[in-house]
Amino acid sequence: xxxxxxFLKEQQIRAEDIDIQNLVEVFTSEMVQGLEGKNSTLRMIPxxxxxxxxxxxxxxxxxxxxxxTNFRAAKVKFTKDGRLEMTDTxxxxxxxxxxxxxxxAFFQEMADNIRPLVADCDRIGFCFSYATExxxxxxxxxxxxxxxxxxxxxxxxxxxxxLLEALGMPDKQIVLLNDTVxxxxxxxxxxxxxxxxxxxxxxLGTGTNTCYxxxxxxxxxxxxxxxxxxxxxxxxxxxxxxxxxxPVDIAFDNTTDNPGSYSFEKMxxxxxxxxxxxxxxxxxxxxxxxxxxxxxxxxxxxxxxxEDVNKYVTRDASDRGSFPEYMTSNADDEKGVEIVKxxxxxxxxxxxxxxxxxxxxxxxxxxxxxxxxITIEGTTFYKMHNLKxxxxxxxxxxxxxxxxxxxxxxxxxxxxxxxxxxxALVE
Numbered sequence: 001x002x003x004x005x006x007f008l009k010e011q012q013i014r015a016e017d018i019d020i021q022n023l024v025e026v027f028t029s030e031m032v033q034g035l036e037g038k039n040s041t042l043r044m045i046p047x048x049x050x051x052x053x054x055x056x057x058x059x060x061x062x063x064x065x066x067x068x069t070n071f072r073a074a075k076v077k078f079t080k081d082g083r084l085e086m087t088d089t090x091x092x093x094x095x096x097x098x099x100x101x102x103x104x105a106f107f108q109e110m111a112d113n114i115r116p117l118v119a120d121c122d123r124i125g126f127c128f129s130y131a132t133e134x135x136x137x138x139x140x141x142x143x144x145x146x147x148x149x150x151x152x153x154x155x156x157x158x159x160x161x162x163l164l165e166a167l168g169m170p171d172k173q174i175v176l177l178n179d180t181v182x183x184x185x186x187x188x189x190x191x192x193x194x195x196x197x198x199x200x201x202x203x204l205g206t207g208t209n210t211c212y213x214x215x216x217x218x219x220x221x222x223x224x225x226x227x228x229x230x231x232x233x234x235x236x237x238x239x240x241x242x243x244x245x246x247p248v249d250i251a252f253d254n255t256t257d258n259p260g261s262y263s264f265e266k267m268x269x270x271x272x273x274x275x276x277x278x279x280x281x282x283x284x285x286x287x288x289x290x291x292x293x294x295x296x297x298x299x300x301x302x303x304x305x306x307e308d309v310n311k312y313v314t315r316d317a318s319d320r321g322s323f324p325e326y327m328t329s330n331a332d333d334e335k336g337v338e339i340v341k342x343x344x345x346x347x348x349x350x351x352x353x354x355x356x357x358x359x360x361x362x363x364x365x366x367x368x369x370x371x372x373x374i375t376i377e378g379t380t381f382y383k384m385h386n387l388k389x390x391x392x393x394x395x396x397x398x399x400x401x402x403x404x405x406x407x408x409x410x411x412x413x414x415x416x417x418x419x420x421x422x423x424a425l426v427e
Contacts, residue, residue, distance in 0.1 A: 067129025182419025
């Protein structure tokens with residue numbers, strides 16, 4: 001049988017196979033190209049939301065969070081003393097996940113979920129976690145679905161306008177934003193006690209994305225912006241297309257609903273890492289890493305979820321899930337664990353490169369008394385075995401010496417709903 005270390009080295013799926021300096025240089029170049037309106041895999045979408053503005057208090061708004069697998073909404077109000085009041089919470093499934101739906105059905109399902117909340121609220125903050133071009137009126141046109149949502153008729157549509165039409169309430173005010181932008185705003189709202197140099201939002205859950213605050217003078221593709229001001233930029237980092245992918249990554253990408261799109265996301269996000277692990281294990285089986293019996297079991301397996309692989313590598317004796325049953329020996333089990341752990345370690349280094357690029361692009365956080373606040377959300381980041389500590393190690397190692405930056409991490413409960421409400425309350 002082939003040695004597992006030889007397999008991992010040949011496939012180049014180890015963290016040590018990634019040159020983080022090169023990754024940062026290429027990622028940063030794509031950011032600049034995107035801001036200038038040149039060809040880039042990073043869309044660098046202006047949000048027209050200025051993070052430094054004040055929020056209106058004591059006015060109820062409807063906050064909506066549509067992304068990943070869930071659709072959530074609530075009525076939200078911020079009091080003058082900074083407290084948040086959230087009531088009438090709605091939890092539903094995201095339309096278009098179970099089966100393909102029409103544009104009309106997509107928006108009608110959303111409208112039916114929030115109709116009881118909207119009657120006595122004039123403002124709606126809509127956190128819509130898909131690639132959307134935002135317009136100065138803060139509505140947006142869907143560019144592309146990710147996370148396996150199947151509603152092709154919605155692509156190219158104005159999201160806020162379409163939802164208000166489905167509600168039969170066209171005069172309501174609606175602000176569209178991405179979940180990562182909502183995360184940044186939620187972090188900022190919770191930071192009253194301390195002064196920060198800048199703010200970054202990062203999501204690693206079903207999918208992944210990043211946002212940060214950019215000077216308008218650097219957003220050359222929008223020459224009409226006030227050069228003295230700044231705004232939040234939605235990077236759409238999950239679509240980064242120049243990461244160092246392996247043949248396994250490429251072959252796996254070709255099995256998804258949108259081959260070639262969001263290839264960075266498919267290397268480590270929660271919506272894909274289970275399936276990517278299975279694709280890698282099947283490749284190992286073909287390469288002779290496992291015994292013939294185990295190889296046959298793995299080859300016959302059709303699905304492996306992110307939850308499955310997380311239980312498997314966590315090795316909790318009380319619940320390792322069903323996957324160990326496919327391993328016919330302890331030796332094969334050890335090899336399987338090593339392969340999946342390797343993918344998680346690689347994920348941590350890719351995330352470190354992503355966030356380090358954005359930190360350096362801000363040109364902020366150079367003084368310890370004014371760090372950058374990085375708000376991070378997503379179950380994959382916090383729950384995936386060993387991902388968070390590995391990320392912190394790679395991130396700290398890279399942002400040292402001449403590249404040293406001062407930063408803090410935070411997490412905000414229900415950040416997408418909180419941030420959506422704040423966006424609707426910006427003066």
